[in-house]
Amino acid sequence: MSMLQYLKNTVxxxxxxxxxxxxxxxxxxxxxxxxxxxxRYDIEQYGIxxxxxxxxxxxxxxxxxxxxxxxxxxxxxxxxxxxxKVAVAxxxxxxxxxxxxxPETLVDPPVSKHIPIAAEIPGCxxxxxxxxxxxxxxxxxxxKDYEETKK
Amino acid sequence: xxxxxxxxxxxxxxxxxxxxxCRIKCETRGEYVLSAEVELGYVxxxxxxxxxxxxWQEVMFLAERVCGICSVIHNFVFIEAVxxxxxxxxxxxxxxxxxxxxxxxxxxxxxxxxxxYCYTIEHETLAMYLLNLRETVMDQLELITGARVTCAYIIPxxxxxxxxAEDAERLRSALDHIDAELSRFIRIFETGPLIxxxxxxxxxxxxxxxxxxHAVGPTARASGIDNDQRSTHPTYKAxxxxxxxxxxxxxxxxxxxxxxxxxxxTGLIRSxxxxxxxxxxxGGGTIKAGSIKYxxxxxxxxxxxxxxxxxxxRILEIAIQTPSIPNIQVCAHExxxxxxSAADITSxxxxxxxxxxxxxx
Numbered sequence: 001m002s003m004l005q006y007l008k009n010t011v012x013x014x015x016x017x018x019x020x021x022x023x024x025x026x027x028x029x030x031x032x033x034x035x036x037x038x039x040r041y042d043i044e045q046y047g048i049x050x051x052x053x054x055x056x057x058x059x060x061x062x063x064x065x066x067x068x069x070x071x072x073x074x075x076x077x078x079x080x081x082x083x084x085k086v087a088v089a090x091x092x093x094x095x096x097x098x099x100x101x102x103p104e105t106l107v108d109p110p111v112s113k114h115i116p117i118a119a120e121i122p123g124c125x126x127x128x129x130x131x132x133x134x135x136x137x138x139x140x141x142x143x144k145d146y147e148e149t150k151k
Numbered sequence: 152x153x154x155x156x157x158x159x160x161x162x163x164x165x166x167x168x169x170x171x172x173c174r175i176k177c178e179t180r181g182e183y184v185l186s187a188e189v190e191l192g193y194v195x196x197x198x199x200x201x202x203x204x205x206x207w208q209e210v211m212f213l214a215e216r217v218c219g220i221c222s223v224i225h226n227f228v229f230i231e232a233v234x235x236x237x238x239x240x241x242x243x244x245x246x247x248x249x250x251x252x253x254x255x256x257x258x259x260x261x262x263x264x265x266x267x268y269c270y271t272i273e274h275e276t277l278a279m280y281l282l283n284l285r286e287t288v289m290d291q292l293e294l295i296t297g298a299r300v301t302c303a304y305i306i307p308x309x310x311x312x313x314x315x316a317e318d319a320e321r322l323r324s325a326l327d328h329i330d331a332e333l334s335r336f337i338r339i340f341e342t343g344p345l346i347x348x349x350x351x352x353x354x355x356x357x358x359x360x361x362x363x364x365h366a367v368g369p370t371a372r373a374s375g376i377d378n379d380q381r382s383t384h385p386t387y388k389a390x391x392x393x394x395x396x397x398x399x400x401x402x403x404x405x406x407x408x409x410x411x412x413x414x415x416x417t418g419l420i421r422s423x424x425x426x427x428x429x430x431x432x433x434g435g436g437t438i439k440a441g442s443i444k445y446x447x448x449x450x451x452x453x454x455x456x457x458x459x460x461x462x463x464x465r466i467l468e469i470a471i472q473t474p475s476i477p478n479i480q481v482c483a484h485e486x487x488x489x490x491x492s493a494a495d496i497t498s499x500x501x502x503x504x505x506x507x508x509x510x511x512x
Contacts (some may be wrong), residue, residue, distance in 0.1 A: 003494055010351075018189065020204040021165060021172070022170075022171050022193070022194060023193075023194075024193070024194045024195070024196055024302075025194065025219070025508065026196075026216045026217065026218060026222075026508050027171065027218055027219035027220050027506065028216070028219025028220075028300040028301055029219070029510040030170050030171065030219070031219060031220055031263060031300065032171070032299070032300065034170065034263070034266075034282070035201065035282070035286065035289070037279075038279065038283050038285070039279055039282070039283045040283055040286045052165065053167070054165070064194065065196060067192075067194055067195050067196060068195075069192050069193045069194075069195065070193065073164075074483050078164070086442040087346075097217055098216075099201075100196050100198070100201065100216075101214055102201045103201075104197065104200045104201060104203075105196065105197055105200065105201050106195055106196055106197035106200070107197075109195050116297055124216075124301060125219065125299075125300050125301070127299070128227065145158075147487060
């Protein structure tokens with residue numbers, strides 16, 4: 001491992017920038033992401049920052065069952081995120097559509113049809129601790145030695 | 152009249168201050184806002200289309216998922232609507248337990264709304280204090296119902312689970328903690344000179360404009376309108392409810408109305424706990440055919456369910472009118488006009504506590 005790679009690994013392990021996008025959720029998962037910010041869970045002690053800006057994000061959290069408005073918007077948004085990047089589906093909705101996946105619905109799950117999803121957290125909604133532990137266990141797998149493994 | 156427009160300023164759909172996607176298009180001269188328009192449709196799921204023709208047991212869970220922040224009130228209003236059609240009366244203990252859970256839900260929703268506002272005006276310390284206090288309320292919700300969000304606590308004829316005496320004692324001590332902490336946070340909010348600069352006299356909604364646009368909830372009550380559907384509900388009447396009204400009609404008043412309603416909710420829960428008698432929590436009953444318009448007060452204002460059922464307990468027709476619909480409109484057409492700076496656009500919008508998931512369903 002080169003020195004540069006070692007430095008990058010060290011920096012990346014304590015600096016994970018998160019953006020979240022709501023593609024047709026009921027808000028339940030969004031407020032559980034917000035609850036992660038609260039001093040009780042304190043997501044920033046692990047070096048995770050919620051910026052909600054795709055251009056500086058490493059992790060994209062996706063909530064919601066994919067409404068038709070997002071069909072031409074989610075892919076460009078995903079392309080704006082610089083490499084290395086990872087998408088996490090939060091809640092049942094991006095995985096299966098949850099209760100909304102019924103006849104006559106306007107949503108079109110799963111989200112993995114549109115962008116690659118690395119991890120899924122089931123639950124309606126999942127607890128804040130589950131969201132934090134998923135990001136923490138996923139980040140080393142994706143970001144460690146990224147430049148060297150890519151070659 | 153032709154307006155001179157410098158910039159058409161879009162805010163959203165993804166914005167750090169917004170919990171949900173929506174776009175505000177503002178026509179500005181310099182930073183002065185001439186007119187604004189809210190563009191919606193990013194989270195349209197068609198819940199009412201899915202609900203049609205399904206049994207109430209399924210519609211109950213769908214109704215809860217109209218909005219994740221105020222899920223208890225959607226459950227509350229839907230179940231009381233089908234109860235009124237079928238002539239089912241909840242047991243006395245269940246009626247008070249419903250009020251306790253509903254008021255806890257209102258408290259966490261108001262604390263979240265005020266967190267968003269403080270975060271938007273960049274007072275992050277107060278915002279985090281409020282978000283931490285909200286976790287205490289969420290613990291109480293979890294203690295009673297078993298889930299933090301979407302708990303499906305209320306069922307026809309009663310509630311799902313009982314409140315034991317020691318849980319009631321824990322709830323009482325948590326309410327004391329919330330009251331003590333919140334009065335400290337309100338003092339910070341009231342006396343902060345920079346908070347006053349960003350809040351007082353910003354986003355004025357006059358009483359006449361609020362009546363004309365049918366504003367509801369804390370947005371209307373901050374403009375001096377006496378409009379709270381809880382004053383018509385029998386259980387709330389028994390607890391001696393009276394709405395909180397302020398006259399200032401600006402951002403500050405809307406946030407203060409929510410703070411005062413949290414105190415009111417802790418008071419209501421205390422009197423409901425005092426009035427709670429031993430007894431059954433489930434009455435049972437059968438859903439019959441009929442149609443009804445039923446309303447109650449959600450954290451954001453008046454929530455209306457209009458539905459038709461048949462003899463098999465299926466929902467034939469359903470229409471939901473949520474409080475954020477008039478509030479978002481009045482925010483775009485009255486409150487955002489004459490905003491002095493672009494930074495006030497988001498703070499004015501958040502002060503009306505918009506819930507996009509409710510609005511679009």
